[in-house]
Amino acid sequence: MDTWMSEEMLDDPEASLTLAERTYLQLREDIITVQLAPGTILKENDVMRRLDVGRTPVREAFLRLQRDGFVDVNARRGTFVSRIDISDLTAIYEARARIESWATRLAAERLREPERREAGELIEALKALSLPSELDALLALDRRIHRFIYRCAKNRYLFDTLDHYHNLSLRILHVAMRRFPELSPELDKVVQEQILMLEAVCRGDADTAERIALHHVLSFEQEVRKVI
Numbered sequence: 464m465d466t467w468m469s470e471e472m473l474d475d476p477e478a479s480l481t482l483a484e485r486t487y488l489q490l491r492e493d494i495i496t497v498q499l500a501p502g503t504i505l506k507e508n509d510v511m512r513r514l515d516v517g518r519t520p521v522r523e524a525f526l527r528l529q530r531d532g533f534v535d536v537n538a539r540r541g542t543f544v545s546r547i548d549i550s551d552l553t554a555i556y557e558a559r560a561r562i563e564s565w566a567t568r569l570a571a572e573r574l575r576e577p578e579r580r581e582a583g584e585l586i587e588a589l590k591a592l593s594l595p596s597e598l599d600a601l602l603a604l605d606r607r608i609h610r611f612i613y614r615c616a617k618n619r620y621l622f623d624t625l626d627h628y629h630n631l632s633l634r635i636l637h638v639a640m641r642r643f644p645e646l647s648p649e650l651d652k653v654v655q656e657q658i659l660m661l662e663a664v665c666r667g668d669a670d671t672a673e674r675i676a677l678h679h680v681l682s683f684e685q686e687v688r689k690v691i
Contacts, residue, residue, distance in 0.1 A: 482516050487524035489514060494533045494544055495634045497641070501546040505534060532631060552635055556684035559628045560677055563612075566625055567660065567676035570615035571669040578615050582661045585611060589658050594650045598640060601650060606633060608657055612664070612676075639687050653683065 480488070490510070493499040510521045525542055528534040535545045574582070585608055592601055609629050613622040656679045663672035 482520040483523040486510070486514055486516050486520040487527045490524055490528060491531070491533060491630070494528070495630055495637065497634070497637045499544050501544050501638075503544040504540075505542045505544065507542075531627065533634075547635055547638060551631070552684060552687065555628055555632045555635070556680055559625065559632060560680045562621070562628075563609075563625055563680055564673045564677035566616040566618070566621050567612050567664065568669040568673040569618065569621075570612045571664045571667050571672040573617050574615055574664060574667065578611075579665050581611065582665050586658055586661050589654050589661075592654060594654065598650070601654070602633070602637065602640075605653070605657070608661070615664070636687070643687075653679070656682075 490499070490505075499505070505525065507518060507521050507525075510516075510524075511518060514521075525534060525536070529536055529542075533545055534542055536542050585604070588604055589608075592604070594601065606629070610626065613625045616622070656675055660672055660675040660679065663669075663675060
């Protein structure tokens with residue numbers, strides 16, 4: 464199953480996912496949120512017990528995670544969570560910046576009325592955040608907002624590409640925010656930018672939405688680089 468369908472079904476608790484898909488998504492989430500830290504050895508039997516699944520779903524999940532860059536497989540050491548190379552930061556954000564800003568432009572041009580109401584709900588959720596105490600809530604909301612934009616662009620290939628890059632950058636972000644608390648004050652700027660971006664998308668202002676999205680991606684990468 465492709466990422467587009469997996470992500471859409473993941474938002475629906477009643478969705479019919481295979482065991483392999485559920486195993487993949489759960490392990491990926493644990494890696495992104497650093498519950499499975501870089502360098503952690505992944506043993507099939509341990510994962511089978513923890514997730515209550517058989518060997519085949521675990522092996523299929525490992526293959527997908529390896530393809531996505533979340534795990535490495537070494538013939539001698541086994542399977543382990545891939546380490547984060549800081550050089551990946553620039554490469555990932557460089558790739559995201561132009562593609563994501565273009566997707567935001569498309570979202571502003573293609574937004575439908577039900578999606579406009581959804582954007583309004585996201586804006587209210589952003590305004591209700593209490594920072595920096597609600598860091599995890601912000602990261603979860605940030606993910607919802609990015610996926611909302613990707614979905615509103617109405618291009619499944621763009622969605623797949625951007626969701627993958629965002630997952631990789633979100634993992635780096637989780638690590639950075641925990642190692643460098645001084646990044647927390649910048650979260651207020653992130654919230655304000657996202658509000659302005661969503662408002663621009665809602666009124667169909669593609670130029671402004673694209674410009675804010677580009678700045679949003681590049682500026683936070685620069686802030687992370689200042690402290691690492």
